Amino acid sequence: GAVVSQHPSRVICKSGTSVKIECRSLDFQATTMFWYRQFPKQSLMLMATSNEGSKATYEQGVEKDKFLINHASLTLSTLTVTSAHPEDSSFYICSASDPTGAYEQYFGPGTRLTVT
């Protein structure tokens, strides 16, 4: 199946700083990528839909100025957590669909963010 990578896999940052997470589709071009957040023992919560060449679409309750999404190319989307706080500590996962394929979404391995 298609491969989606994320970098970094783990990051620890201090409160008030910003952190950038990259999501890459390695063997296909993705016009749309999705960002999810998962708290311990909970399910995935969709944060936003990342659209190549246009603004991201955010889900209700997600602050677009805090979670900046950039989808500058067909293989790369970035999520920047600005002015991070301890409550932003979570598992962030991206996914992408291969538009030439079927319905399946391919998930990246996730990024564990810890804000101290």
Next chain:
Amino acid sequence: GQNIDQPTEMTATEGAIVQINCTYQTSGFNGLFWYQQHAGEAPTFLSYNVLDGLEEKGRFSSFLSRSKGYSYLLLKELQMKDSASYLCAVSPHGGATNKLIFGTGTLLAVQP
């Protein structure tokens, strides 16, 4: 609104069969997915249903009834490695913007 419900936890015995149910109420429907997720890892795709009926794939089967807003995942010949969270997800719109709405997830513990 979007609402997808699953049991929070289930326990089953190695070698047995277990059925994980999922009910959904969404603004639209363009398919239902089941994913498996081990702790600290990304979800992996198990099955996809868009039409009513049963889809079988090895030890795993998934059933869908659109009129009832209901699906189940059936796991046969359970193995210890099947201990994981099982996530039900619905694609309300499909197409290129096929975002997924996930259920609460079911944590399955397989015991010897």
